[in-house]
Amino acid sequence: MEILLAVIVGVLYAAGVYMLLRRSIVKFIIGIIFMSNATNLLVFLSAGLVQGSPAFVNDTTVDTAHLADPTPQALVLTAIVIGLGMVVFILALKYKYFEITGTDDLDQLKQTDTHP
Amino acid sequence: MNSIALPLLLPFAIAIGLLLVRSAVMSRWVGPLGSLAMLVVAVYLNFKVQQDGILTLNTGGWIAPFGIALVVDYLSSLMLVVSSLIAFVIALFANRNLPDDIPLSRFYFFFFTLNMGVNGAFITGDVFNLYVWFEVMLISSFVLITLGKKKAQLEGGIKYLALNIMGSMLFLAGLGLLYGKTGTLNMAHLAGILKNDHQAILMNPSSVLFFVAFGIKAAVFPLYFWLPSSYHTPDITISSLFAGLLTKVGVYTLIRFFTLFFVQDQVFWHNLLLIVAGLTMVTGGMAAATYYDTRRILSYHIISQIGYMIMGLGIFTPLAIAGAVFFTIHNMIAKTGTFIAAGLIAKIKGTYELKEVGGLYRQNPLLAVLFIIPAFALAGFPPISGFFAKFMLLKAGVDSGQYLITAIALITGFFTLYSMIKIWNEAFLKKQPEGRETGPGVKLQFADYAPLVILAGASLLMGIFAAPVFDYVMQAGDQLFEPSAYINAVLTPQLP
Amino acid sequence: MNSVILQLASKYVRGLLIIFSVIMLVRGHNLPGGGFIGGLLAGLSLAYKGFAFTQDIVEKEMKVRPEYFMVIGLVLVFASLWPGLLLEGTLMQGVWFTIPFPFTEGYKFGTPFLFDIGVYFVVIGVTVLFLFSLSEKN
Numbered sequence: 001m002e003i004l005l006a007v008i009v010g011v012l013y014a015a016g017v018y019m020l021l022r023r024s025i026v027k028f029i030i031g032i033i034f035m036s037n038a039t040n041l042l043v044f045l046s047a048g049l050v051q052g053s054p055a056f057v058n059d060t061t062v063d064t065a066h067l068a069d070p071t072p073q074a075l076v077l078t079a080i081v082i083g084l085g086m087v088v089f090i091l092a093l094k095y096k097y098f099e100i101t102g103t104d105d106l107d108q109l110k111q112t113d114t115h116p
Numbered sequence: 117m118n119s120i121a122l123p124l125l126l127p128f129a130i131a132i133g134l135l136l137v138r139s140a141v142m143s144r145w146v147g148p149l150g151s152l153a154m155l156v157v158a159v160y161l162n163f164k165v166q167q168d169g170i171l172t173l174n175t176g177g178w179i180a181p182f183g184i185a186l187v188v189d190y191l192s193s194l195m196l197v198v199s200s201l202i203a204f205v206i207a208l209f210a211n212r213n214l215p216d217d218i219p220l221s222r223f224y225f226f227f228f229t230l231n232m233g234v235n236g237a238f239i240t241g242d243v244f245n246l247y248v249w250f251e252v253m254l255i256s257s258f259v260l261i262t263l264g265k266k267k268a269q270l271e272g273g274i275k276y277l278a279l280n281i282m283g284s285m286l287f288l289a290g291l292g293l294l295y296g297k298t299g300t301l302n303m304a305h306l307a308g309i310l311k312n313d314h315q316a317i318l319m320n321p322s323s324v325l326f327f328v329a330f331g332i333k334a335a336v337f338p339l340y341f342w343l344p345s346s347y348h349t350p351d352i353t354i355s356s357l358f359a360g361l362l363t364k365v366g367v368y369t370l371i372r373f374f375t376l377f378f379v380q381d382q383v384f385w386h387n388l389l390l391i392v393a394g395l396t397m398v399t400g401g402m403a404a405a406t407y408y409d410t411r412r413i414l415s416y417h418i419i420s421q422i423g424y425m426i427m428g429l430g431i432f433t434p435l436a437i438a439g440a441v442f443f444t445i446h447n448m449i450a451k452t453g454t455f456i457a458a459g460l461i462a463k464i465k466g467t468y469e470l471k472e473v474g475g476l477y478r479q480n481p482l483l484a485v486l487f488i489i490p491a492f493a494l495a496g497f498p499p500i501s502g503f504f505a506k507f508m509l510l511k512a513g514v515d516s517g518q519y520l521i522t523a524i525a526l527i528t529g530f531f532t533l534y535s536m537i538k539i540w541n542e543a544f545l546k547k548q549p550e551g552r553e554t555g556p557g558v559k560l561q562f563a564d565y566a567p568l569v570i571l572a573g574a575s576l577l578m579g580i581f582a583a584p585v586f587d588y589v590m591q592a593g594d595q596l597f598e599p600s601a602y603i604n605a606v607l608t609p610q611l612p
Numbered sequence: 613m614n615s616v617i618l619q620l621a622s623k624y625v626r627g628l629l630i631i632f633s634v635i636m637l638v639r640g641h642n643l644p645g646g647g648f649i650g651g652l653l654a655g656l657s658l659a660y661k662g663f664a665f666t667q668d669i670v671e672k673e674m675k676v677r678p679e680y681f682m683v684i685g686l687v688l689v690f691a692s693l694w695p696g697l698l699l700e701g702t703l704m705q706g707v708w709f710t711i712p713f714p715f716t717e718g719y720k721f722g723t724p725f726l727f728d729i730g731v732y733f734v735v736i737g738v739t740v741l742f743l744f745s746l747s748e749k750n
Contacts, residue, residue, distance in 0.1 A: 020282075025274070032281055039288045046296035072295065075244055079288055081648055082251045086281055088742045089258055093277065095746060096262075097270040109275065112268045112349055118703045125693070132686045135679060177696065177705035 012038035123235035170605035187241035190592035230256035272349030279342035283332030290325030304606035316380035334366025348411035356455035389430030397423030401531030438593030439508030453490030453571035470542035501578035629657035647728035651735025667747035685733030692726035
């Protein structure tokens with residue numbers, strides 16, 4: 001299962017990078033979403049997978065050998081929340097940019113960068 | 117030591133208050149006073165660290181490797197003091213200079229969340245917590261850079277955001293690999309585990325990811341492109357705030373990580389750091405020389421100066437690290453000073469384009485003096501702060517036989533000098549070009565000069581009283597070079 | 613979108629979503645759920661009406677500005693840091709006590725739960741703010 005997920009992480013990264021290199025800002029944002037999900041999966045995988053075991057137990061559970069590691073799960077939750085905020089912010093930014101310039105083309109972003 | 121959470125709680129409380137009370141009059145007072153309070157707290161913590169050694173707080177009562185530890189050592193308390201000073205100065209500057217289309221209360225809300233993120237990054241002792249503070253800082257800076265919503269700002273904002281989000285993702289990926297390998301995210305615990313680890317090759321994927329992530333934040337050589345294409349777009353207040361704080365947080369984390377726990381594969385890393393440092397210095401310095409827009413010159417300068425800090429880390433002797441720390445704090449102060457001076461020039465003349473301004477020396481000699489102090493500090497003239505910082509780095513370079521990087525650092529000094537003299541000649545000495553407008557001709561008052569006076573004064577004092585600063589940064593350098601004190605302070609269980 | 617079914621359903625689904633979000637919030641300390649998920653659900657309930665009608669209506673109908681949700685949430689989060697300092701001596705330390713509840717062993721209430729409620733409100737505010745800023749204006 002880890003191998004499958006690791007492959008998925010790789011595929012997501014590849015797809016994300018491909019989308020990042022497109023000219024449209026929306027595709028660029030989709031690329032960011034892919035990559036952020038790939039990263040979250042990677043962090044989640046970092047403790048390995050334990051099948052069918054909870055991360056939290058009550059006081060009566062004695063068998064601690066097969067517990068899932070709760071730390072990456074907590075990390076991933078935080079990372080997802082942050083990722084959500086980032087994506088929404090960049091969407092809002094894109095929306096505003098489109099309102100002002102009427103273009104979705106990343107190549108149009110050169111206007112402040114021209115050499116005098 | 118619960119008081120070490122104050123640099124976080126204070127800006128947090130102020131930000132909540134500003135969200136609640138949205139009056140511009142209140143914000144005008146809250147901004148400077150709040151950041152002054154942060155400065156007081158930071159100075160108090162600094163004294164406390166000098167008295168009692170490293171301070172730690174296990175938040176939530178969870179003992180060290182399990183909970184989030186907040187740690188204040190010599191380096192972080194120094195960075196806290198300087199960053200709060202910058203915040204205070206920028207608050208003074210913003211009150212006079214922020215354009216009307218940016219509401220003050222909104223600016224200060226994100227200003228304080230940004231400061232919370234910066235302070236958090238300085239005092240946290242946990243890698244994931246560092247990530248969270250980075251994101252707090254980044255989201256605030258995203259909003260700040262696009263405040264005003266002009267076309268250029270949105271353009272610069274998208275570039276800034278794109279590369280920094282990439283950096284955050286790489287940070288998180290590196291963190292995942294690090295956790296997978298070691299099973300801990302507490303920095304001191306990591307240091308303890310990795311110190312005796314001989315499988316350096318297994319650590320390198322994660323440390324490369326961290327290096328690229330922090331390299332993007334710190335704007336080192338192949339990763340700096342977001343900085344010069346976004347820093348000239350927002351209002352100068354916000355540019356100066358970013359110039360003083362943001363890249364230096366990246367440098368701080370690089371210093372922290374590569375002295376505390378990524379110390380296995382030393383030959384590879386120190387060579388890489390030195391190569392990156394040299395290229396950063398040269399490219400930044402050369403690019404700065406080609407521009408005639410003050411903000412662009414200064415933006416490229418930030419990059420060039422980052423190279424010196426990385427160079428100190430790459431040489432890796434106590435003196436070199438102390439030099440890097442000295443250089444960082446000197447640079448935060450002087451760089452913000454030059455940005456503010458550029459803002460004042462633009463306030464008088466109405467433009468940042470050097471070809472269209474002139475005659476300022478005759479028109480406003482005080483501004484000329486106040487510009488020349490941070491500018492010469494950057495160029496490394498004695499007796500201003502930059503000279504001693506550069507001297508320490510160069511001495512460390514010669515001592516450890518790194519002649520090439522030392523030579524590059526010396527040559528880059530000339531580039532810096534050239535750019536500074538270019539601004540000086542064009543803006544101050546040359547006559548006002550004929551046929552150009554003389555600008556709005558705003559008469560500056562004392563309150564306009566105050567931020568620059570503080571920064572120029574700080575820069576001068578750091579130069580004149582270099583001995584105590586030198587002693588302090590040497591202690592910081594020793595503490596970083598020999599991290600066992602840090603590890604012990606964090607991992608020794610303390611009862612509240 | 614102009615669907616009568618959706619518009620009619622939105623009335624009832626909203627209430628259900630709010631109740632569901634509160635349940636999620638309350639059970640969330642050791643079980644799946646919590647402030648973030650609860651807040652998202654509650655924010656969704658506001659979005660639901662926006663999907664059924666237009667976002668302008670929701671914006672007009674909302675008597676409380678979404679920023680105030682954030683303020684309430686942040687104040688609660690801020691407040692939850694201090695009991696640990698006052699009672700246990702460490703900032704953010706969890707302080708728990710049991711609220712007696714007839715026929716059960718009582719409900720455990722503590723500062724982490726207060727924190728969660730704060731997160732709940734912040735997330736509602738943020739979600740609504742996002743929806744307002746991204747939705748199409750007519």
